[in-house]
Amino acid sequence: MDCTLVNYSSTGFFSKNLTDYLSNASKLNNFYTYQPKLESFKQIIADKSAENINRTVLVEVLKDQYDSIGNGPWDEAIEALLLPTTFTVTTGHQLCLGTGPLYFIYKIITTINLAKKVEQANPGNRIIPVYWMATEDHDFEEINHFNLFGKKVCWELEAKGATGRLSTESIEPLLQELKSILGESEQAKELATLFESAYIHEKNLADATRVFVNELFGKYGLLIIDADDTRLKKQFSPIIKQDIIDQHSYQLVNKTVEALEKIDNHIQVKSREINFFYLDDQLRERIVFENNCYRVLNTNIGFSKEELEKEIDQHPEKFSPNVIMRPLYQECILPNLAYIGGGAEVSYWMELKSTFSHYQLNFPMLVLRNSALIVDEASKKRLQQLSLETKNLFTETNKLIDIFVKQQSSNELNLDAEIQKFEKAFIQVAMKAQNIDPTLAGSVEAEKTKFFNSLKGLESKLAKAEKKKFEQQTSQIVKVKEKLFPNGSLQERVENFMPQYLKFGNGFIDMLADNFDPLDFRFIIFE
Known part of the structure; x- marks a missing residue:
């Protein structure tokens, strides 16, 4: 592969x-x-x-x-x-x-x-x-x-x-x-x-x-x-006790979050005052401190500080850490x-x-x-027919279609050369207007903007007209993208391993083991 x-x-x-x-x-x-x-x-x-x-x-x-x-x-x-x-x-x-x-x-x-x-x-x-x-x-x-x-x-x-x-x-x-x-x-x-x-x-x-x-x-x-x-849990009970009573993680994580926000980092989780649940059969509920009592939400369970310490000592398994x-x-x-x-x-x-x-x-x-992304045989064949490389798969679908149309079309679809000529013409017009009446500069700029917007619109119409000639191929691009990126998400976040196991048996896992390098931080596309 x-x-x-x-x-x-x-x-x-x-x-x-x-x-x-x-x-x-x-x-x-x-x-x-x-x-x-x-x-x-x-x-x-x-x-x-x-x-x-x-x-x-x-x-x-x-x-x-x-x-x-x-x-x-x-x-x-x-x-x-x-x-x-x-x-x-x-x-x-x-x-x-x-x-x-x-x-x-x-x-x-x-x-x-x-x-x-x-x-x-x-x-x-x-x-x-x-x-x-x-x-x-x-x-x-x-x-x-x-x-x-x-x-x-x-x-x-x-x-x-x-x-x-x-x-x-x-x-x-x-x-x-x-x-x-x-x-x-x-x-x-x-x-x-x-x-x-x-x-x-x-x-x-x-x-x-x-x-x-x-x-x-x-x-x-x-x-x-x-x-x-x-x-x-017994090994962890001293920390359980300290953190529930003194709320160290709450204070420390909040300070860290403030520091991360200053450098515009997205915050994944927020700390609570108490970062433990009370755990029992059919029960995992947050512990909160209210009215000088440690209370388990949605229950009648509550502890004084002394009772909480005793409960942690005797039943550490009932205290479940959160994220x-x-x-x-x-x-x-x-x-x-x-x-x-x-x-x-x-x-x-x-x-x-x-x-x-x-x-x-x-x-x-x-x-x-x-x-990783696994490109199945049918998708690979289709990409080859479309002359598209797998590394282009991460390109947004409409942009990928544009790339394909430009590759396949024999017509020049952009007006860059013409735009450059008109740019020079407008410079000449602006100079003439400046010599005649400096107050006309704003009018020239407005006409220029209107004109170039019209050209850009015309350029879009040219591209759209050309795309119609390749409707079958662009439809195939859409289907490949939808198959490999279900619901617009990464394949690995949606699909289960079983379809691959049905094809390759345990050889699928062997293939991953042979190719994954945990310290080479690049995305892998398997074909």
Whole structure:
């Protein structure tokens, strides 16, 4: 499969915040610690080694979570985490049904490849890729579906509380729908079997996601962690207590946000006074401080300061970090060197550096995940027939049509040469008017503007008339763009991986693994 690399700034889909970060713009230097390059990892390893990570508890939890999966390469990887020379690189994501959009797959492949790259460059250290499951997230509507051949496959459920704890017993009808869409090929049967072994045989969404993702990526060395665990939360409980009572993250993030706004950076998330939810079965609600009481919204649950401290000590698992505090929880329990995320994630992590410093946690390297566009065979053939290069695909549709028409037309469609002649003529007219009556200068300029506007209108009519000669081809351009950029969005944000798996089987994931370079920050077009 051929690859074309395009700078992110040329795609029109990535923010200036992000492209400034990737180009090492000095205005952002205060908002991260390490430049995203391979040479930085030697220092990150030294810095992270100074932290006291409870590796024993981490390994104990992972062993319990992998107990039902059976033996595999993950066993050795888990044991390796006991060694002080072993570190992780991590990505996190919601428990998207069937992995959700393609970029879920891209995040994990980027993480796996980064681990390999860092390990090769740092002999004596083991680097393990980790997928942090966002099991405590409660936004079920964001994760309960995926798009397959233009159809939305959806799990209908009245869901409450943390999504990782949701029972999967009602998902059987979705499996039957999926089987009818996938068909009867060998790859289709593989996908149906995988979906069934994960979502039908496992009791909750967290376990189902672990099985599904492990089947796809376990052989590449990926470890999957569910941090909704009392033993892990216990490691984080001192910070939970401090931050709820003293509201450090609220104060620090707000100051950082003010600094980012001064340099015109778009703000991804805003901090609340308390950045934790109260978590229980069927419940994940915000904690607020009102009338000298810590109250759980939409419930009758409330605590005095002393009662809150006692509750955190006895039941740390009931305190769930929001988007502001989740990164700190991650870095508190993992020997982590880098976080791999999308553009929005990289931007919001930059809001957190001062909070990390306050709690004396090392701020990891921020790495943008790989992004890709897969051009199917029919679209590639059509582009070739139209004499358009794949790198032009990011051009806005009407402009792309203009490029095509200019390439194909034998007629000169612009009036640039004529406009230059008329410019000279108007200069002569203006000089004559100036000699006769200086007050006529304004009239000459007005006539000039009117005349050139008419010429521009005529130029547009010429182009429009010429386009009509190529209606069939321009219609094909529109169809290719709509197919490769569904709803005007990036393919990776809409489509699921299953259509590619039906074509190539696990070779699709191998192809990504062979071509993704996590530190080459360019968009990849696969043909």
